[in-house]
Amino acid sequence: MTALLPPGFASLEPFASDWAGESAAMRAGIRDHAGGEELKAFYDAVQPLVGTALASLDARPLAEQDEREVRLMRLLLTFAHVAMAVEVQREDEQVHARLRRHLSILHAPADARPRRREVGGR
Amino acid sequence: MKTGSAVFRGVPQEQLDWLGTEPIPARPYYDPSYFELEREAVFRRSWLQIGHVCELPERGSFIRREVEVLGASVLIVRGRDAEIRAFHNVCTHRGTELVSAESGRQSTFSCPYHRWTFGTEGALISAPDFDQFHVAKADCGLPVIALEVCAGLIFVNFAEQPQPLRAWLGDLAERLEALPLARATTFSEYVYEIEANWKLTFDNFQENYHLRFIHTRSSGAGTGPSNPFGYPVNYGFHGPHRTQTIWSNPAPPAPPPTLALAYGQATKSLRQKGVPIAEGAKDYLVLFPNLFILGSPVQNFSQMVMPISATRSRSIIRIYWVGEDDSASERFAREYLMAALRDVHAEDRNVIVAGQKGLSSGALKHIHFQTQEVLCRHLYKTVDAMVVAYRAEIRGAEVAA
Numbered sequence: 086m087t088a089l090l091p092p093g094f095a096s097l098e099p100f101a102s103d104w105a106g107e108s109a110a111m112r113a114g115i116r117d118h119a120g121g122e123e124l125k126a127f128y129d130a131v132q133p134l135v136g137t138a139l140a141s142l143d144a145r146p147l148a149e150q151d152e153r154e155v156r157l158m159r160l161l162l163t164f165a166h167v168a169m170a171v172e173v174q175r176e177d178e179q180v181h182a183r184l185r186r187h188l189s190i191l192h193a194p195a196d197a198r199p200r201r202r203e204v205g206g207r
Numbered sequence: 208m209k210t211g212s213a214v215f216r217g218v219p220q221e222q223l224d225w226l227g228t229e230p231i232p233a234r235p236y237y238d239p240s241y242f243e244l245e246r247e248a249v250f251r252r253s254w255l256q257i258g259h260v261c262e263l264p265e266r267g268s269f270i271r272r273e274v275e276v277l278g279a280s281v282l283i284v285r286g287r288d289a290e291i292r293a294f295h296n297v298c299t300h301r302g303t304e305l306v307s308a309e310s311g312r313q314s315t316f317s318c319p320y321h322r323w324t325f326g327t328e329g330a331l332i333s334a335p336d337f338d339q340f341h342v343a344k345a346d347c348g349l350p351v352i353a354l355e356v357c358a359g360l361i362f363v364n365f366a367e368q369p370q371p372l373r374a375w376l377g378d379l380a381e382r383l384e385a386l387p388l389a390r391a392t393t394f395s396e397y398v399y400e401i402e403a404n405w406k407l408t409f410d411n412f413q414e415n416y417h418l419r420f421i422h423t424r425s426s427g428a429g430t431g432p433s434n435p436f437g438y439p440v441n442y443g444f445h446g447p448h449r450t451q452t453i454w455s456n457p458a459p460p461a462p463p464p465t466l467a468l469a470y471g472q473a474t475k476s477l478r479q480k481g482v483p484i485a486e487g488a489k490d491y492l493v494l495f496p497n498l499f500i501l502g503s504p505v506q507n508f509s510q511m512v513m514p515i516s517a518t519r520s521r522s523i524i525r526i527y528w529v530g531e532d533d534s535a536s537e538r539f540a541r542e543y544l545m546a547a548l549r550d551v552h553a554e555d556r557n558v559i560v561a562g563q564k565g566l567s568s569g570a571l572k573h574i575h576f577q578t579q580e581v582l583c584r585h586l587y588k589t590v591d592a593m594v595v596a597y598r599a600e601i602r603g604a605e606v607a608a
Contacts, residue, residue, distance in 0.1 A: 109542060109545065112542070113546065132464075135468065139535050142534075143534045147535065147538065158535055158538065161539050162539060162542045165469070165539060165542040166542075168463070168464075168465035169547060169550050172464065172466070173466075173547075181554075184553040184557050185549065185553040187399045187401075187553070188552060188553050189397060189399065190396070190397045190545070192394060192396035192525075193396075194394075194395065194528060194532050195532060195542055
């Protein structure tokens, strides 16, 4: 099977297709819709590798990332949201998710095409 | 004795006596007739922050912003001459909304109805079969709204002849210019609508009394044993505007590991970009009527509360960043710092809605602000003085008529 992530991150492959949200809003949504055990499993898999993964991605300019590196980057960005759930909200996470649903993320520097920046014509 | 356990002394009431201690009427926080007066007395006469220059990077870049409190749609454009201007987003032919896109880049703007076409500087360039009209093109430019920029923030003013923005901001202009947002090139943004009056919504962010109850998990170093409510170190009053300096817990609890990672990386990025780390870090600036800014360089954010009706508002939160994401680590830090702040604001929204429900019932004649809720008192007093003056003005006009 073709690897979805760069070499060295095989342990994260099971998360590569569903947890690499394309936009900040999608990544927040992945956190909101995951159950407590799923969040914990993702957190436990990614947390020990965050430092290594960021160091390896830092070696190359963001604009030059290949598809697998982009996916790893997005997994780490989803981890940023999931870390709030596991490290901060803990057992309140499911209740907190209901509060967060009113707050729509419209813009983030990591978004390839920010949602509010549609060109309306010539 | 460790500094961390020294008793914190909040700002004493004597320094704030000039603002009074009386209960505040509840009605202005839900009454539609009071809100009608606020539209004219406050919002049509104040400089309102509406955007940031980084949203208009090139000639022809534009943004459209709805200012519901004044029933206005505003088109903000960087012209061919590189100047930024604001116009009412209305075709001068018969008033049709000119631009429906939220933002973009165009060299002209054409009305969908009869194709009147305007340039980026607001002039009417062409209109089909214009000879049939009884007016000159030069008299058909887009209606201009006063616009000025300070610290990268774009402000508009709907008054006919407003005082200059710098005079309005007073000594806060310089403090704004020292903040990272003055150099920002991009931002993170999230938005929420809320069934609550704009002042009630805004007040939540002007007092720390609620922190330990509402942000039990997310308040972090904002409170501590020596200052259990996290009251600020000082207050400042600058005409209609106000400031506070946020207290720093001298012995903060250990931060969650990912917060420590993100914070460390964000700090490193700021150093690399030459952004001062300590300056204004604990400053909290409120620009009347509806914007506040927290000076923290690592998480330099603003919140604007746009009134929609007496009991409905929209909050727009932006974290401003200097420079594009230069590395994976910087990108990660920015995503985390946004997620962390959004968690806190989600907790606030819920409790503000609960407050509005009680106020809108009419059960209370008055509400109460304690000494350390003085910024809320100052907002009400400033608004009410403007409303009272406006009432007198319209009565005077009626008598004269």
